[in-house]
Amino acid sequence: MNTAVATAVQIRQLNYHFGQGDLRTQVLYDIDLDLPKGQIVIMTGPSGSGKTTLLSLIGALRSAQEGNLQVLGRELVGLNKSQLVEVRRNIGFIFQAHNLFESLTASQNVEMAVELTQNWRKKRKLAVEMLSQLGLANRVDYKPNALSGGQKQRVAIARALVNQPQLILADEPTAALDKKSGREVVTLMQQLAKEQGCTILIVTHDNSILDVADRIINLVEGRLESDENLENFVSNRDPKSIDRRMFS
Amino acid sequence: MLPPRHTPLAWFNLTHEKRRLLTAVAGVSFAVLLMFMFQGFENALYDSQVQLLKRLNGEIILLNRLKYNMFVPEQFARRRLYQAQAFEGVVAAYPFYTTTGDWKNPATKTVRPLRVLAFNPDDPVLPLPGILQNREALKLPWTALIDDQSRSEVGPIEPGTVTELSEQQIRLVGTFSLGTDFASGNGNVVISDQNFLRYFANLAPEEDSRTLNTVDMGLLKVADNTDLAAIVKAMRQQLPEDVAVWTKAEFVEKELDYWRESTAIGFVFSLLTTMGFFVGVILVYQILYTDVAEHWAEYATLKAIGCSNFQLLGIVLQESVILVFFGFVPGFFISLGLYRLTADATGLLMQMTWERAINILIATFIMCLISGAIAVRKVQSTDPAEVFGS
Numbered sequence: 154m155n156t157a158v159a160t161a162v163q164i165r166q167l168n169y170h171f172g173q174g175d176l177r178t179q180v181l182y183d184i185d186l187d188l189p190k191g192q193i194v195i196m197t198g199p200s201g202s203g204k205t206t207l208l209s210l211i212g213a214l215r216s217a218q219e220g221n222l223q224v225l226g227r228e229l230v231g232l233n234k235s236q237l238v239e240v241r242r243n244i245g246f247i248f249q250a251h252n253l254f255e256s257l258t259a260s261q262n263v264e265m266a267v268e269l270t271q272n273w274r275k276k277r278k279l280a281v282e283m284l285s286q287l288g289l290a291n292r293v294d295y296k297p298n299a300l301s302g303g304q305k306q307r308v309a310i311a312r313a314l315v316n317q318p319q320l321i322l323a324d325e326p327t328a329a330l331d332k333k334s335g336r337e338v339v340t341l342m343q344q345l346a347k348e349q350g351c352t353i354l355i356v357t358h359d360n361s362i363l364d365v366a367d368r369i370i371n372l373v374e375g376r377l378e379s380d381e382n383l384e385n386f387v388s389n390r391d392p393k394s395i396d397r398r399m400f401s
Numbered sequence: 402m403l404p405p406r407h408t409p410l411a412w413f414n415l416t417h418e419k420r421r422l423l424t425a426v427a428g429v430s431f432a433v434l435l436m437f438m439f440q441g442f443e444n445a446l447y448d449s450q451v452q453l454l455k456r457l458n459g460e461i462i463l464l465n466r467l468k469y470n471m472f473v474p475e476q477f478a479r480r481r482l483y484q485a486q487a488f489e490g491v492v493a494a495y496p497f498y499t500t501t502g503d504w505k506n507p508a509t510k511t512v513r514p515l516r517v518l519a520f521n522p523d524d525p526v527l528p529l530p531g532i533l534q535n536r537e538a539l540k541l542p543w544t545a546l547i548d549d550q551s552r553s554e555v556g557p558i559e560p561g562t563v564t565e566l567s568e569q570q571i572r573l574v575g576t577f578s579l580g581t582d583f584a585s586g587n588g589n590v591v592i593s594d595q596n597f598l599r600y601f602a603n604l605a606p607e608e609d610s611r612t613l614n615t616v617d618m619g620l621l622k623v624a625d626n627t628d629l630a631a632i633v634k635a636m637r638q639q640l641p642e643d644v645a646v647w648t649k650a651e652f653v654e655k656e657l658d659y660w661r662e663s664t665a666i667g668f669v670f671s672l673l674t675t676m677g678f679f680v681g682v683i684l685v686y687q688i689l690y691t692d693v694a695e696h697w698a699e700y701a702t703l704k705a706i707g708c709s710n711f712q713l714l715g716i717v718l719q720e721s722v723i724l725v726f727f728g729f730v731p732g733f734f735i736s737l738g739l740y741r742l743t744a745d746a747t748g749l750l751m752q753m754t755w756e757r758a759i760n761i762l763i764a765t766f767i768m769c770l771i772s773g774a775i776a777v778r779k780v781q782s783t784d785p786a787e788v789f790g791s
Contacts (some may be wrong), residue, residue, distance in 0.1 A: 214786035
């Protein structure tokens, strides 16, 4: 395994603009960031700071324009759409909303993701295993509207994890959940990440889940403002300022 | 049982909401019904033009060269028919006479023109059940059979009714079933060739009197296993040029072409059928678009996790195909029922054939494909990045 793959994400001098001509506005400035394998990284920052844009660039959902962006050993700058689709198949996505098909059971929703890897024969087995690990063994054949919010989000996590991606990107995974189920969901993500050795990048405003992170990145107005571990992050700020900064 | 390859997302999405599925199916059925009805009317008008021709017994038709469709009153010399009979493979030749005669309604005494069909009752020229049963009665002088599909204005048609044809007394001895067309809007009567002379050989000086020496149409029966095309070719080369030789199938086509080109039937009904088609496109588009719009986030998520646009198109097209199947079946059966009702009410020849049903099925299929292709653009243009945050 080469060194590039030892870091799941390597970003150098990444700039990103929205719009064109006079309306062109820069949202990301000179981002340098390395996410080593197996780390859980939380990205915080005020609204409009470019967190989601950065997340979608890493997730190959947008094409990067300037700089270098290596994800799982592959350079994303300059890839065309179908190559980006290829890259996305190796990444697990968790969204703020669960985005499950109401017409499909929990297991079928997870199986849809397995099908993208052409693994037809074991899809049901893999889906059931993953749901069981997330504590949904007895809800496998329930449809989403028979599940609670936390359970739905766990199904969505199962969908993201079932193909054992090396990189998981989560956008406010706890936003639609109450405190207790949010906590559960994050803890499960942490456990599975440790077992599978995958890298997780979470964008969140929820400071109650900061403790699962190995590292916290703060993005302000398109620039990386700080990059430190949890202890430093908390000790460097008084709690009220954390809140103000994070919920603004 | 083998595990299914794909999770049938299209099926589950459509059947998830039963009420919406029902509306969707009703919509497709309605479009199918519209197309079937308009096609049915169009075909009925064409079919009725050639129903007499199709029922005449003979594989080859001999006509005056000037007679380019069934109602042109041109005859040819009967000896041409006998010349044609001498060809190898021809087993029988039947002369067929036709003209228009004034029929007096015995109840109201009003006069209407009817098409008169005349031939030797011993020859199987027009083998319809009512005619075959009454051949002996038809041989008597001053007798006729009347088409029971004639318009009611011709008056009572019970056997034994006595009235006038071409201002001479006539007695009805039975009925047969044929139907009306543009050339005989009121109905048909069948008489023997001998009676034909009685009614039409001695007309007033200004009218063309008829004899049996000139024939309106010659019908040739050929032996089984004969090469029809070869006989026709030989006849065309060897018979004098005052007659035209057609196989019956060719002449049926020629007749249909005439009606297609000289009337607006084709245009009007094709337009209506096309409108039915587009009503269907819009209905199905609405249904599919609603599905796509409501599950926008889910489809975008699929796209985010690596589902290609092509695969998404596949899902929406599968939904279309399911709608085609579920919508077509009831549409087809309701149309069959309506064909029946229409035929009974109007006397139009509403025929459902496999070919016509399959054509509409294909049209329905294309209809749903178009709708699906338009509806799926909503997802295809989706930027999966929008699922994040926003």
